[in-house]
Amino acid sequence: MNQIWQSYKVAIIAMLVALGALLSSVIVVPESEQVVIVQTGNPVRVYNQFRPKVPYGQTDAGVHFRIPFVETVQRIDKRVRDLDMQPQQVLSTDQLRLEVDAFARYRIIDPKRMVRTVGSTENVEAQLSPIFSSVVRQELGRRSFASLLTAERGNTMHNIRDKLDAEAREYGAQVLDVRIKRADLPQGSPLQSAFARMQSAREQEAATTKATGLRDAQIIRAEADAQAAKIYADSFGKDPQFYDFYRAMQSYDTTFGSTESESSIILSPDNEYLRQFRGNR
Amino acid sequence: MERMGGLFDRIALAMAGKNPWGGSGGADGGNGNDGEGGDTPAGDGGKQPDQPGDRSRGPRNPWLPGGGNGEEPRRSASIEDIFKTRGPEGPRRRPGGPGGPNFRLPPAPGGRSWMPLAVTGVVGLWLAFSMVHQLGPKEQGVVTTFGKYSSTIGSGISLTLPWPIQDVHVEQVSEIRIFQIPEGDAEKLMLTGDQNLVNLSYLVRWSIKDLKQYRFQLAEPENTVREVAEAAMRASVAEEPLDSVFSGEGRSNIETNVRRRMQEVLDAYRSGVQIHGVEIRKTDPPSEVEEAFKAVSAAQQEAETYKNQAEAAAQQVLARAQGDAAAFDKVYEQYRLAPEVTRRRMYYETMERVLSRTDKTIVEANGVTPYLPLPEIKKRAAPVAKPAGGQ
Numbered sequence: 001m002n003q004i005w006q007s008y009k010v011a012i013i014a015m016l017v018a019l020g021a022l023l024s025s026v027i028v029v030p031e032s033e034q035v036v037i038v039q040t041g042n043p044v045r046v047y048n049q050f051r052p053k054v055p056y057g058q059t060d061a062g063v064h065f066r067i068p069f070v071e072t073v074q075r076i077d078k079r080v081r082d083l084d085m086q087p088q089q090v091l092s093t094d095q096l097r098l099e100v101d102a103f104a105r106y107r108i109i110d111p112k113r114m115v116r117t118v119g120s121t122e123n124v125e126a127q128l129s130p131i132f133s134s135v136v137r138q139e140l141g142r143r144s145f146a147s148l149l150t151a152e153r154g155n156t157m158h159n160i161r162d163k164l165d166a167e168a169r170e171y172g173a174q175v176l177d178v179r180i181k182r183a184d185l186p187q188g189s190p191l192q193s194a195f196a197r198m199q200s201a202r203e204q205e206a207a208t209t210k211a212t213g214l215r216d217a218q219i220i221r222a223e224a225d226a227q228a229a230k231i232y233a234d235s236f237g238k239d240p241q242f243y244d245f246y247r248a249m250q251s252y253d254t255t256f257g258s259t260e261s262e263s264s265i266i267l268s269p270d271n272e273y274l275r276q277f278r279g280n281r
Numbered sequence: 282m283e284r285m286g287g288l289f290d291r292i293a294l295a296m297a298g299k300n301p302w303g304g305s306g307g308a309d310g311g312n313g314n315d316g317e318g319g320d321t322p323a324g325d326g327g328k329q330p331d332q333p334g335d336r337s338r339g340p341r342n343p344w345l346p347g348g349g350n351g352e353e354p355r356r357s358a359s360i361e362d363i364f365k366t367r368g369p370e371g372p373r374r375r376p377g378g379p380g381g382p383n384f385r386l387p388p389a390p391g392g393r394s395w396m397p398l399a400v401t402g403v404v405g406l407w408l409a410f411s412m413v414h415q416l417g418p419k420e421q422g423v424v425t426t427f428g429k430y431s432s433t434i435g436s437g438i439s440l441t442l443p444w445p446i447q448d449v450h451v452e453q454v455s456e457i458r459i460f461q462i463p464e465g466d467a468e469k470l471m472l473t474g475d476q477n478l479v480n481l482s483y484l485v486r487w488s489i490k491d492l493k494q495y496r497f498q499l500a501e502p503e504n505t506v507r508e509v510a511e512a513a514m515r516a517s518v519a520e521e522p523l524d525s526v527f528s529g530e531g532r533s534n535i536e537t538n539v540r541r542r543m544q545e546v547l548d549a550y551r552s553g554v555q556i557h558g559v560e561i562r563k564t565d566p567p568s569e570v571e572e573a574f575k576a577v578s579a580a581q582q583e584a585e586t587y588k589n590q591a592e593a594a595a596q597q598v599l600a601r602a603q604g605d606a607a608a609f610d611k612v613y614e615q616y617r618l619a620p621e622v623t624r625r626r627m628y629y630e631t632m633e634r635v636l637s638r639t640d641k642t643i644v645e646a647n648g649v650t651p652y653l654p655l656p657e658i659k660k661r662a663a664p665v666a667k668p669a670g671g672q
Contacts, residue, residue: 030428031497056493061429079500080550082508103508105550149472149519176550179512183472183519191478195569198477202573206580213584217591224595228602235606242616245624246609249631256635264640273632274643 024068031061034111036074043112044071050078050109076111076121080176083125085132089186096145097190101182102136104128104164110172117171124171128164135163136178148183411444414451421492422451430493450496454489457557461485462511470567471515477523480565483536485510485543486557494553506547506554513542514559532561 005012029035029048037045048060066073083104090098106128108114108121118124139160140148148156157178165175185191236243256265267274416422416436424431426447434441434449441447461484463469470478487506489495499505517538518526525531539559547554566574616623 028428031425031430032500033428056430056497057432059429061425061427063427077500078497080498080505080552081500082504103512105505146476149474149476177546179509179546180515181508181511182515184470185472185478194476194478195567198566199570199573201477202570202577206573206576209577209580209584213580213587216584217587220588220591220595221598224598228598231599231602231606235609238610239613239616242613242620242624243609246612246627249627252631252635256639264642265636266642269643273629273636 021068025065027064027066027073029061029064031056031059032077032079033061034076034078034108035064036076036111036115037066037071038074038115039071043074043115046111048078049111050107074111074115074120076108076114078107080105080107081121081125083128083132083175085129085136087182088133088137090137090140090148092141092143092145092148094144097186098140098145098148099182099184099186100136100140100180101184102132102160102178102180104132104161104178105176106168106173107176108172109174110169113172115172124168124173127171128168128173131167132164132178135160135167139163408443411447412440412442414439414441414449416451419453419456420451421454421489422449423493423496424449430497433492452489452492452495454492457486457488459484459486460507460510461562462507462514468568471518473518473523473526474520475522478567479518479523479526480563480567481514481518481526482562483510483514483539484558484560484562486560488555488557489553490555491553494551496553498551498553502552502554505550505552506543509543509546510539510559513539513546516542526564532564536561 027035027047031048034049035047036043037047047064051059083106085100085102085104087099087101090100092098106124108124114121114124118127139156143156157180161175161178164178168175185194269277414422414434415438416434418436420436422434422439424434424441424447426442428448431447439449441449461482463482466482468480469482471481473479485506495502514535517535520538521531521535526535536559540556543556543559547556565571612623612627
């Protein structure tokens with residue numbers, strides 16, 4: 001080994017230098033990156049720039065070359081990235097507070113412009129983030145609390161996206177989508193009052209339910225009584241006199257026939273029952 | 282010891298071709314004294330490998346130029362020897378077991394160096410690992426050539442070019458992945474359409490539909506799926522009133538809506554993600570107002586109880602009425618056949634029953650004071666007796 005080194009020292013060094021030069025002039029561009037070649041601070045070329053219609057495999061990714069030392073390489077994410085907003089308190093037109101957490105999806109579509117304006121994706125995010133917050137506040141602040149929650153949400157989101165997109169274009173970025181991740185009542189009094197409202201609504205419901213139950217029960221009983229009365233009337237009305245007698249007999253049975261209380265009956269000999277007692281007069 | 286020394290020589294030569302630190306083995310072979318190499322850091326021991334005894338012991342290293350073995354100009358202390366004698370491993374010396382600091386491979390067959398074999402092995406392994414890809418049934422891989430997408434390989438064995446040229450990224454594709462929001466049992470409050478709060482947790486089942494999109498389109502695909510799920514769920518819950526969120530139908534509406542929304546958004550991102558389903562695991566009232574909700578269901582139960590009791594009572598009343606009426610009708614039927622006799626009979630039977638169970642006193646005539654056993658009865662009897670007496 002040493003022998004080879006000794007003999008071909010110059011050649012080996014030359015080869016290593018050549019290899020180094022080749023390696024430093026070759027750029028491997030993966031599908032997920034766009035590469036900007038910067039020459040003395042000036043972006044001159046872009047490899048694998050995002051084009052919406054080009055399918056993977058036919059893009060500009062792969063091996064590219066640059067002039068070492070003269071041209072520097074800046075790699076920029078080509079993929080759709082997440083721009084997260086700090087949770088914001090939004091005051092709706094009806095003076096209700098809502099804590100909103102939204103996200104935007106964006107991608108760099110003009111890397112040259114991005115390199116010129118801000119330099120890196122981190123800076124794009126840092127610059128867009130406050131714009132995002134203020135656009136969200138502005139747009140949502142124009143709506144009533146109820147409309148924030150429901151159908152108008154889609155429309156609002158489109159407005160926010162368009163506004164943010166207009167700003168993002170300045171940085172060579174495109175905003176694909178803005179969505180509200182969370183819309184909550186802020187901690188503290190708004191949340192507590194919502195709980196109180198829910199609680200009172202439920203208490204009212206409970207009281208109403210109970211009262212309705214009692215009312216229904218009463219009606220059921222009354223209906224049964226009425227029907228029973230009709231049954232009695234239909235039956236007994238056929239001969240009220242006989243009913244009087246029949247019922248009296250039952251009543252005597254119940255009143256005097258019970259063995260529980262000891263009762264005494266004093267009868268006059270004139271009593272109808274004792275009529276035969278005297279024998280035929 | 283002598284045999285080991287020779288072994289060491291050959292391996293030392295084989296390993297390094299020319300040992301850059303000087304032929305330590307030669308020193309051993311020459312006089313069997315390990316210490317000598319270490320004692321001569323200036324490198325004068327370098328001549329010793331050329332001793333005839335050394336050369337005759339085994340086949341020469343074929344990589345070395347013939348005879349040039351000992352004539353090299355660079356000499357230095359044998360570090361191995363220094364370690365052997367003075368280093369921390371010194372006392373163990375060569376007889377140390379395999380795995381010790383001085384372990385050496387046995388000579389290759391034919392006495393040649395291990396070097397070509399080792400290099401071939403490493404290269405072979407590298408090629409085998411980076412060219413042959415075996416994918417499981419659920420897996421797919423994207424093949425990139427210098428970073429550029431070339432193809433997608435499915436399950437089974439596939440061949441690609443070796444690593445720096447082509448790279449394969451393998452992902453479980455058809456596997457249905459599940460995540461839950463929120464993780465664990467934390468409370469997650471969402472606003473409903475009627476501005477109430479509901480504590481909701483749900484599962485999302487998804488898989489990769491298009492691996493190359495999944496791989497290249499989104500910076501954080503999994504995170505994106507989660508965030509989209511969160512946004513879609515909140516939007517859908519905000520469309521339904523609280524009671525509907527609790528009801529089965531409302532829940533299934535929400536599930537369908539969320540799934541549709543997620544798929545739309547993810548397709549718009551061209552994320553290559555397929556949403557298989559969204560399942561709401563539970564919908565609860567917030568813990569702060571749970572008691573009030575329980576009170577409502579208690580009230581519902583109570584109302585139901587009232588009604589049931591009323592129903593029962595009503596049934597009793599009706600049954601009683603029907604029974605009484607039916608009994609009267611039966612008797613009346615008989616009565617109509619023979620009114621007077623039936624009437625009499627009933628009268629006597631009732632009197633029998635009544636009077637047989639009571640104490641009876643019969644007052645015979647006017648002016649006779651009846652004997653009554655108890656004063657209370659006397660009192661009570663008086664008004665009864667009077668009209669009797671009056672007759």
